Amino acid sequence: MSTDHDAAGLKASILVEALPYIRRFAGKIVVVKYGGNALAGTSEHDALSLFAEDIVLMRLVGMRPVVVHGGGPQISDLMKRLGKETEFVDGLRVTDAETVDIARMVLKGQVNPQIVAAINVHGHYAVGVSGVDGGLIRATARDERLGFVGDVTEINPEVIHGLLDDEFVPVIATIGSDINGQAYNINADTVAGAIAESLGAEKLVYLTDIEGLRRDVADAASLIRQTTADELDQLVADGIIAGGMIPKVASCIHAVRNGVGNAHILDGRIAHVLLLEIFTDSGIGTMIKGLHGTTGLQGDDA
Numbered sequence: 001m002s003t004d005h006d007a008a009g010l011k012a013s014i015l016v017e018a019l020p021y022i023r024r025f026a027g028k029i030v031v032v033k034y035g036g037n038a039l040a041g042t043s044e045h046d047a048l049s050l051f052a053e054d055i056v057l058m059r060l061v062g063m064r065p066v067v068v069h070g071g072g073p074q075i076s077d078l079m080k081r082l083g084k085e086t087e088f089v090d091g092l093r094v095t096d097a098e099t100v101d102i103a104r105m106v107l108k109g110q111v112n113p114q115i116v117a118a119i120n121v122h123g124h125y126a127v128g129v130s131g132v133d134g135g136l137i138r139a140t141a142r143d144e145r146l147g148f149v150g151d152v153t154e155i156n157p158e159v160i161h162g163l164l165d166d167e168f169v170p171v172i173a174t175i176g177s178d179i180n181g182q183a184y185n186i187n188a189d190t191v192a193g194a195i196a197e198s199l200g201a202e203k204l205v206y207l208t209d210i211e212g213l214r215r216d217v218a219d220a221a222s223l224i225r226q227t228t229a230d231e232l233d234q235l236v237a238d239g240i241i242a243g244g245m246i247p248k249v250a251s252c253i254h255a256v257r258n259g260v261g262n263a264h265i266l267d268g269r270i271a272h273v274l275l276l277e278i279f280t281d282s283g284i285g286t287m288i289k290g291l292h293g294t295t296g297l298q299g300d301d302a
């Protein structure tokens, strides 16, 4: 009997703890980058279902989530099946004409509808778009040695505002185009940051395959719970941020210096990690504090 009461009390206290955050974040835009690795976790279907539940819950309590997704491992899989070699330079996939077609097929044809469908199990919430739709992402070639890898030159967020105003959850595949209609393959981390800035998002959240930033990649105990753009500049200069973490951290630094409230790096493999970050006092993962951001950390400006 008393255990039943304890369990019920715990459930109630979790809901009560969420209340101030539900109030605070009502109407706020949260850009969530869902990496291909998070999607390709041990149990793909379960990981995606849990993620979809979090997005739907955020939307139902009045937040305005925007999903930007990757699909790197999935592009590599198809390339392998087609007998094509994959080559990365500084974390970016060397993209010839055939590879940009493959990237477009995988991102807009496979990963995007998978995420949209998982969200829409719960109702008619999600709409998938690519950066080509509504001229959302204008891009230009980054470096001719990388082929059709794009740098974002401009974000035209009208199509996203339209979807948000109609209460949809935009799900964005990161293919952009130049003024001549040429498609480019763009790193999803970079796009998420640029979109968060253009929307003046309250939060930019990266879901990845590690619990957050570490001072020493090999030491789980060195997790950084809260940091600033200035401190991150130093960690980058010291070579502590490496590999696939570099574009995430660069985007977080840029975003919090350009109007985004806070940025977060979280472990997408943890069940309901988004809810744990947004709706609990303790938060989770690494938070990069912006100038205007509010935090979920106890004793802060809650």
Ligand SMILES: Nc1ncnc2c1ncn2[C@@H]1O[C@H](COP(=O)(O)OP(=O)(O)O)[C@@H](O)[C@H]1O
Pocket: 035, 036, 037, 038, 070, 072, 207, 208, 209, 210, 212, 213, 214, 215, 216, 217, 240, 241, 242, 243, 244, 245
């Ligand atoms: N300082 C650091 N703290 C945490 N992870 C780091 C750090 N430096 C490099 N990494 C690496 O970055 C990886 C996440 O980047 P990546 O594999 O590209 O993720 P995703 O596929 O989700 O975009 C981690 O698994 C980790 O190995």
Ligand SMILES: CC(=O)N[C@@H](CCC(=O)OP(=O)(O)O)C(=O)O
Pocket: 034, 035, 036, 037, 069, 070, 071, 072, 073, 075, 091, 092, 093, 103, 149, 150, 174, 185, 186, 187, 188, 189
């Ligand atoms: C230019 C470039 O490298 N583009 C990425 C786009 C997908 C992506 O970024 O996916 P993740 O977030 O899952 O890594 C690629 O081709 O893999």
